[in-house]
Structures are given as structure tokens and as C-alpha cells.
Amino acid sequence: MSDTLLEARELHAYYGASHILHGVNFRVERGETIGLLGRNGMGKTTLIRSMLGLVSQRDGEVLVRGSLMTRAAPHLIARQGIAYVPEGRGIFPNLSVRENLVMAARAGVDGHYHWTYERILATFPRLAERLDNGGWQLSGGEQQMLTIGRALLTNPDLLLLDEATEGLAPLIRREIWKIIQHIQATGITTVIVDKNHSAILDISDRIVVLNKGQVAFEANSADARNQPGLLHRYLGV
Amino acid sequence: MDLVTFLIQLLNGLQYGLLLFLVASGLTLIFGIMGIINLAHGSFYMIGAYLAFSLSTLTGNLFTAxxxxxxxxxxxxxxxxxxxxxxxxxxxxLEQVLLTYGLILIFEALRSILVGDDVHSIAIPAILNHSIPLTDTLSYPVYRIFISMVCLILAGLMYGVIQRTRLGMMIRAGASNREMVQSLGINIQLVYRLVFAMGFTLAAFAGMLAAPISSVYPGMGDQVLIICFVVVVIGGIGSVWGALVAALLIGLVDTFSKVFFPELAGITVYLLMAMVLLWRPEGLFRMT
Structure with a gap:
């Protein structure tokens, strides 16, 4: 089996008449943590959504674990051990916290349940206190934890986190970053999109910067830390 | 009106309401969760009644049918x-209405070709063809009680499936965020197919149950369709619980208005709908 979990080859994506991705090549190897950076509107979310089969107008190829899945339905891609924590969360507000978690639970591709319901509650004690609350009653931070916990219950090999700390209070953000580090430490491959570039540089192995729908550059995070000029050029920081 | 007559009308109203619920529950799920306005839903009721007629003629037994x-x-x-x-x-x-209206015409034409345009009646199975005497002159048919019981059991089962099973959670989750459900590895297409088939089967089953008391006739689905849309609107689109409450309300209002205000009987349910909409434009309950 290939050790490339997810790969985009010459990927183009469109929303109606607008051409968002212009031939993006992007690889996620097992075990790495990738920071996906770029200013607003440069195609980070579209790249993720296109690889997951959620953007219907596409050209190019998407490979999951080495197999071509460009035209596969989103649920089949997800079942290959790929979990998605979308921008703006995506909890089910009309389901209780417990139901949000239970409905998603599934064995991983290897057939094992590494993340069980009990383990999720131990990892997110705040959720354990609110099991019977409706999703709509949660605070922003709790919603984010629920989305991450729910994604983990699908026992993924790869977790895609899109703006997981967006719109949260600083204290809660710090908690979410800790959780992300904890997830990393369990060996789950992660792709992180976030506005906090220094946090991403600290925890990622590699960064990929998108600019106007193309990969502007890729670098080891250690190298990027030593070349602040590069980031400044593409990200304006 | 004496107490016994009142009781009989009450039971009739409940039985009619429960039968309406079987049809309307599928309609509200298909509308609220899948986002489809299904005008052909009344035809499913009609198809059920004709299936009961044809199959019971064929097999000689309504239960087998x-x-x-x-x-x-x-x-x-x-x-x-x-x-x-x-x-x-x-x-x-608009496109949904066009296609499903087309389906009504197709189903009616098929019915006409296959079974003809006559009115048919179906005998109540002997085992249920009794009446419970209430007074010397009044009695209540067992078959109507049987219908109410079956509907209540199904309503309970449906509640259980939607509120307590993972399938029910997926159905409800799909109503709020289809894409997210897919991203969790759930085949939402398959879930919808099941919901639709369940709605179809419930409506058809209601037609089968009703056939012995209402007889089987062309256009029987149209009346049910309109009343069921009233149920869905009153109960709140997508709410199965709302459909149950609204269906019982309509069953009772319709039945009693025929007794007390026969000259208004044709419009009371619409008056009820208008009143509910003025009070709560989104219907009585929120989506399931």
C-alpha cells in the first residue's frame, strides 16, 4: 500500500464561472503534519473540499491511498479514513451532543476502534458534561470540540482541520491547539488551515502556501521559520 | 348529542386522523428532510388501495394481500x-412539482388501463368483521379499532426509529447538513432512498387499511394529498410529531364539523389551517 494518503494532481476547481484552483499538486504522506497557508480567497478551503469530492466542477486527479478517486462520492472518500473538520464547524444543531457523536462512530480502515465514545469523552471532558444538550446550545468552543471529537470517532488516518480556531476566544483557542497536538501525538496525519501562522509553523512538518489558486511554495516548517521573508511575501505577515 | 354518539364520533375522528398521519408522516419527511415537494404522495395511497383490491381478489385474503x-x-x-x-x-x-404532478397523471392512467375506472369494494376480513355493541341500537365496528391500533403501533415504531436509532440520527442530521453527513462516511443517497421508500410504503399501507371502509375508486389519492399537505403545514414541515398532532386535530375537526356544522364541513380544516398559520406561520412544531 502506498504511504501517500491523499494526493491532488493538476487539480482545477470552479464555482460557476469563477476558476478557483489552477492546477494544484498537493500530497499528504502518512504521519506528517502539513500547514496549508494562504491569504483569504486563495483556495485553501476549495482545495480541501475538492479533494474530498465536495466540489463538483473539477479537472485533474484526486488519489486516495494511491487509488484514483476523482469522481468518487464524498462518503466513499471519507471511508478511506479521511475526516474533515470544516470551516464554520458543521455540527448538527438539531441532534444532541451524544447523537452527534454516536451517529458518526465507525471502525478505521484497519478495522479497529482506536477512538471510542469513552475515549472521546475523556479527551473532551466539556462534552461529557453536555451530552444531553442540543448541538445548538453549545458555545463556539464546545461546537469545535464536538466537531473534532466526531471526526475522531470515524477513526481516521488523516484529519483535515479547516480554521479550527476561527472566531474563538484566546483561551479556547489555546485549548484547541493543545487538542490538535494531542491528536498529532497519537499518530494521526493532519492537514491544518489556520490564520495563526506561527502556531502552524511550530507544530507542522511542512507548509504549503497557496496563492491565487496555485501552490506558491512548499517548505519544511523549520526552514520557513528561518526565512520569515518568504512568508511575508505571500502572506503579508 | 348523547355520550355514546359522541364516543362513536370521537373514535371515528381519531381513526381518520391516525390514517391521515400514516400518509402525512412520509410526506413531511420527504419534504422536510429531502427537500422534495412530492405531489404524487396521494397516488401512493391510491396505489396501496388498488394493490389491496387486486391482490386480495387474487389471493382471496386481505392480510396476505x-x-x-x-x-x-x-x-x-x-x-x-x-x-x-x-x-x-x-x-x-417548480421542477419537483412538474415531475411529481406528471407522476400523478401516469399513475392514474396506469390504474385506468390495468384495473379500470369502476368503483370497487373490499370485504372486511371475517375475523375483524364484528361490531362492539354500545347500546341497544348503536355499535362500533372492530375493523376501525383495528386500523387505529395498527396506526398507533406504527407511529410508535416510527418515533423509535427516528429518535433512537442511528439511522434516525442520520436522517435528522441530513436535514440540517447533507454535506457534513457525507463527509462522515455516510451514504446519504441511500438514507434518502430508505426515507422515500418508507414514506411510499406508509402511504400505500394507509390506502390498503382504508380500502375496506372507504372502497377503492379513481382519484381517491387527490383528496388525501390535499388534506395531507394541510396536515404537514399545520404540524410544521419536517416534523413527524407535528404531523401526528395535526392529523389527529384534523381528523377530529373534520368528523365533528360534519356532525355539528354539516354546511361548513368542507371548509373547516382549511379554516383551522388558516388560524394556525396566523398564529404560528411555521406550523405547530419544529423539524424532527
Whole structure:
């Protein structure tokens, strides 16, 4: 089996008449943590959504674990051990916290349940206190934890986190970053999109910067830390 | 009105309401969760009644006919969703109305070709063809009580499936965020197919149950369709619980208005709908 979990080859994506991705090549190897950076509107979310089969107008190829899945339905891609924590969360507000978690639970591709319901509650004690609350009653931070916990219950090999700390209070953000580090430490491959570039540089192995729908550059995070000029050029920081 | 007559009308109203619920629950789920306005839903009721008629003529037993009819309806529902309805999810309501209205015409034409345009009656099975005496002159038919009981059991089962099972959670989750459900590895297309087939089967089953008391006739689905849309609107689109409450309300209002204000009987349910909408434009309950 290939050790490339997810790969985009010459990927183009469109929303109606607008051409968002212009031939993006992007690889996620097992075990790495990738920071996906770029200013607003440069195609980070579209790249993720296109690889997951959620953007219907596409050209190019998407490979999951080495197999071509460009035209596969989103649920089949997800079942290959790929979990998605979308921008703006995506909890089910009309389901209780417990139901949000239970409905998603599934064995991983290897057939094992590494993340069980009990383990999720131990990892997110705040959720354990609110099991019977409706999703709509949660605070922003709790919603984010629920989305991450729910994604983990699908026992993924790869977790895609899109703006997981967006719109949260600083204290809660710090908690979410800790959780992300904890997830990393369990060996789950992660792709992180976030506005906090220094946090991403600290925890990622590699960064990929998108600019106007193309990969502007890729670098080891250690190298990027030593070349602040590069980031400044593409990200304006 | 004496107490016994009142009791009889009450039971009639409840039985009518429960039967309406079987049809309307599928309609509200298909509308609220899948986003499809299904005008052909009344035809499913009609198809059920005609299945009961044809199959009981064939087999000589209504219960066998109903069992076969349930299987056939489920299969028909799955085929219909796969062939046509699945193409409507990303289209607007006008296109949905056009296609499902077309289906009404097709189903009525098929009925006319296959079974003809006559009115048929179906005998109540001997085992249920009794009445419970209430006074010296008044009695209540067991078959109507049987219908109410079956409907209540089904309502309970449906509540259990939607509120307590993972399938029910997926159905409810799909109503709030279809894309997210898919991203969790759930085949939402398959979930919708099941919901649609369930709605089809419930409506058809209601037609089968009603056939012995209402007889079987052309256009019988149209009246049910309109009343069921009233139920869905009053109960709140997508709410199964709301459909139950609204269906019982309509069953009682319709039945009693025929007794007390026969000259207004045709419009009381619409007056009720207008009043509810003025008070709560979104219906009595929120989506399931």
C-alpha cells in the first residue's frame, strides 16, 4: 500500500464561472503534519473540499491511498479514513451532543476502534458534561470540540482541520491547539488551515502556501521559520 | 348529542386522523428532510388501495394481500427514488412539482388501463368483521379499532426509529447538513432512498387499511394529498410529531364539523389551517 494518503494532481476547481484552483499538486504522506497557508480567497478551503469530492466542477486527479478517486462520492472518500473538520464547524444543531457523536462512530480502515465514545469523552471532558444538550446550545468552543471529537470517532488516518480556531476566544483557542497536538501525538496525519501562522509553523512538518489558486511554495516548517521573508511575501505577515 | 354518539364520533375522528398521519408522516419527511415537494404522495395511497383490491381478489385474503402489498410498495418506492426522485434534489420546487404532478397523471392512467375506472369494494376480513355493541341500537365496528391500533403501533415504531436509532440520527442530521453527513462516511443517497421508500410504503399501507371502509375508486389519492399537505403545514414541515398532532386535530375537526356544522364541513380544516398559520406561520412544531 502506498504511504501517500491523499494526493491532488493538476487539480482545477470552479464555482460557476469563477476558476478557483489552477492546477494544484498537493500530497499528504502518512504521519506528517502539513500547514496549508494562504491569504483569504486563495483556495485553501476549495482545495480541501475538492479533494474530498465536495466540489463538483473539477479537472485533474484526486488519489486516495494511491487509488484514483476523482469522481468518487464524498462518503466513499471519507471511508478511506479521511475526516474533515470544516470551516464554520458543521455540527448538527438539531441532534444532541451524544447523537452527534454516536451517529458518526465507525471502525478505521484497519478495522479497529482506536477512538471510542469513552475515549472521546475523556479527551473532551466539556462534552461529557453536555451530552444531553442540543448541538445548538453549545458555545463556539464546545461546537469545535464536538466537531473534532466526531471526526475522531470515524477513526481516521488523516484529519483535515479547516480554521479550527476561527472566531474563538484566546483561551479556547489555546485549548484547541493543545487538542490538535494531542491528536498529532497519537499518530494521526493532519492537514491544518489556520490564520495563526506561527502556531502552524511550530507544530507542522511542512507548509504549503497557496496563492491565487496555485501552490506558491512548499517548505519544511523549520526552514520557513528561518526565512520569515518568504512568508511575508505571500502572506503579508 | 348523547355520550355514546359522541364516543362513536370521537373514535371515528381519531381513526381518520391516525390514517391521515400514516400518509402525512412520509410526506413531511420527504419534504422536510429531502427537500422534495412530492405531489404524487396521494397516488401512493391510491396505489396501496388498488394493490389491496387486486391482490386480495387474487389471493382471496386481505392480510396476505397487505403483506404482499407492503413488499411491492417498498420495492416500487426504491425504484421510483432511484429512477426519478434522486434527480430532483438539486432542482428547484417548480421542477419537483412538474415531475411529481406528471407522476400523478401516469399513475392514474396506469390504474385506468390495468384495473379500470369502476368503483370497487373490499370485504372486511371475517375475523375483524364484528361490531362492539354500545347500546341497544348503536355499535362500533372492530375493523376501525383495528386500523387505529395498527396506526398507533406504527407511529410508535416510527418515533423509535427516528429518535433512537442511528439511522434516525442520520436522517435528522441530513436535514440540517447533507454535506457534513457525507463527509462522515455516510451514504446519504441511500438514507434518502430508505426515507422515500418508507414514506411510499406508509402511504400505500394507509390506502390498503382504508380500502375496506372507504372502497377503492379513481382519484381517491387527490383528496388525501390535499388534506395531507394541510396536515404537514399545520404540524410544521419536517416534523413527524407535528404531523401526528395535526392529523389527529384534523381528523377530529373534520368528523365533528360534519356532525355539528354539516354546511361548513368542507371548509373547516382549511379554516383551522388558516388560524394556525396566523398564529404560528411555521406550523405547530419544529423539524424532527
Amino acid at each position: 397487505i403483506l404482499l402489498g407492503i413488499v411491492l410498495s417498498a420495492v416500487l418506492g426504491i425504484i421510483l427514488e432511484w429512477l426519478l426522485i434522486s434527480r430532483l434534489y438539486h432542482r428547484d420546487h
